[in-house]
Amino acid sequence: MKSDYGVLIDKLREGREIIVCGHINPDPDCIGAMLALDRAFSGESQGWRLVMDDAVPSYLDYLQGIERFITPADLDIKPHTVLLIDCSEPERCGKWLPPLIEQYRPELFCLDHHLSNDFTGDGMVLETDAAASGEIAAVLIAKAGIEIDTAIAAQLYTAIVGDTGCFRYTNTTPRTMRIGADLLDKHIDAEQIRIRLFESHSLKNMQMIRVAFDNMQIEADGQLCYMVIDYQSKLNASAGDSDCDNIVSNTLTLSGVKIGLLFEEHPGLVKVSMRCRNGYRVDQLAQHFGGGGHLLASGCRVKGSLEQVKDQVLTAALQLL
Numbered sequence: 001m002k003s004d005y006g007v008l009i010d011k012l013r014e015g016r017e018i019i020v021c022g023h024i025n026p027d028p029d030c031i032g033a034m035l036a037l038d039r040a041f042s043g044e045s046q047g048w049r050l051v052m053d054d055a056v057p058s059y060l061d062y063l064q065g066i067e068r069f070i071t072p073a074d075l076d077i078k079p080h081t082v083l084l085i086d087c088s089e090p091e092r093c094g095k096w097l098p099p100l101i102e103q104y105r106p107e108l109f110c111l112d113h114h115l116s117n118d119f120t121g122d123g124m125v126l127e128t129d130a131a132a133s134g135e136i137a138a139v140l141i142a143k144a145g146i147e148i149d150t151a152i153a154a155q156l157y158t159a160i161v162g163d164t165g166c167f168r169y170t171n172t173t174p175r176t177m178r179i180g181a182d183l184l185d186k187h188i189d190a191e192q193i194r195i196r197l198f199e200s201h202s203l204k205n206m207q208m209i210r211v212a213f214d215n216m217q218i219e220a221d222g223q224l225c226y227m228v229i230d231y232q233s234k235l236n237a238s239a240g241d242s243d244c245d246n247i248v249s250n251t252l253t254l255s256g257v258k259i260g261l262l263f264e265e266h267p268g269l270v271k272v273s274m275r276c277r278n279g280y281r282v283d284q285l286a287q288h289f290g291g292g293g294h295l296l297a298s299g300c301r302v303k304g305s306l307e308q309v310k311d312q313v314l315t316a317a318l319q320l321l
């Protein structure tokens, strides 16, 4: 299926019952893009719903419209359309969505920038060279001729800054920068957004960073670095899953490291986050274990004990070097 902005714009303008969903463990890109589309397109429609299975992170509470998110349990419409944001598989939005699609047979759309295997819906905008879903949303809103106000600009900027690490990662293209510049023109508070996204760690998050560094190991002459957050340490600190976000990126900051991994232990399974330098590909590593993501930033969840999963993933990762 080819990306088609026009079909999605027409669908968003139809004013029918639409559920806009983001992936579980939502990030600033997902939330920002969802809110921007909501503000740009929902208008007077009574049938728009922003649905998120997980709690919306509190550090994003400066975004306008954040109160519009509902949980699947509070869903009160029969969807004519389901739009997936920042993912292309209904399962990524939580266990609630596949049965709902089965029941109501809505038209299915997606707006995403992840490498994806054959989305089979009714329309999509999938650009793997876009830095963020927020970047795609900015293009979509511009193509629709809708004015980007300060609130939408802050939502889109949050999304793009989140996925590019403040325009630092290699996914940042000239287009990303131009869109970012246009958003800055809308008098958003870029400093507040940067502080909220990158300089507002919770104490629990800091404690998990310490655990990860305490359990840091080096392999392959310093080309592979991995960190571990064990379940007991999370329990001791009463840390939740979101307190372990964004820790994996620390692995690549050690000079000489090409591939960085974070193993986060859960009961019965291990979440593995993966990062790598240009020239390597962790997406294939993640896919091998049933996960996915981008070339340089991917992840998966693998059933088994910490030791088992660590052995399996490390063995496969070392072969990439």
Ligand SMILES: [Mn+2]
Pocket: 029, 030, 086, 113, 131, 132, 133, 163
């Ligand atoms: Mn994204």
